Amino acid sequence: MRTLALIMSTFLMVAVMAGVALPTAEAQVVPTPTLTVFVFGETVGGKQVFSPSQILIPQVPVHLVVTFHNNDTMQHTFSMNDVNGTRWVNTSYVDPGLNVTVEFTVVSMTQVLLTNGTRFAPEAGANGILFYCIPHRDAGMTGQIVLASVPPAAAEKGILLRAYWIGIIGIGITLVWVGITYFVIKSSSRHFVDHSEHVRKGLP
Ligand SMILES: [Cu+2]
Structure with missing residues (x-):
């Protein structure tokens, strides 16, 4: 289970990094019309x-x-x-x-x-x-x-880039919180040792 969580988080981190790396590739020279x-x-x-x-x-x-x-x-x-x-x-x-x-x-x-x-x-x-x-x-x-x-081009580009970074940062923060939550819940739960402990007991 822990291995699966690590694999999942690694995969998500790679996806985020790829997304962050993209804009540098978009830099281009615009010919004069x-x-x-x-x-x-x-x-x-x-x-x-x-x-x-x-x-x-x-x-x-x-x-x-x-x-x-x-x-x-x-x-x-x-x-x-x-x-x-x-x-x-x-x-x-x-x-x-x-x-x-x-x-x-x-x-x-x-x-x-x-x-x-x-x-x-x-x-x-x-x-x-x-x-x-x-x-x-x-x-x-x-x-x-x-x-x-x-200058409409500059203003428009600014807004688009800002929206892009807000999106990327939002995804990143969400992933960080998922990671933190996982370890907080995990550390506050004890390990069950046999199947009878997994049975839902209801309210104390
Ligand atoms: Cu004249």
Whole structure:
């Protein structure tokens, strides 16, 4: 009986250890996703604008492929500066009816990585990373790359991991108590020596 209890508890301990060891194997490298968007340059109600004026990104980092289409009768650009006013992303002047594609990686809301490996700190707008049209910036032709979700991934992961550890610790504590109880009951019971002692005697 004692041997059986030892075998059982050993088996359960091994199962718990295996469960604890699992999460380390789950560590993985997540590749940067690519988001392809179209942005139009046009004149709406006499005003030069980007349409849409916001590029919503679901997360950072994200690789952005922006196809700028000039849907107007005058030239426009899709351009981005760093915090010091140096221009790093630029379609140059796009003629009416034409497309130009630019691509870069938004590493974070304060860092952009170009395809040639250069990193720069992008100029910020009120809600995100600013982009603009060179000849019409002062006329208000600006837009922003906006992070659509404020760190949901980290929060979600935290809750899931916490639930996982609460479960594992709960199972562990339960097993420890089963073990303690077994030995407490065993030590407070004397050994029966023959079958007559096993017969239920009822209340004293
Ligand atoms: Cu313009």
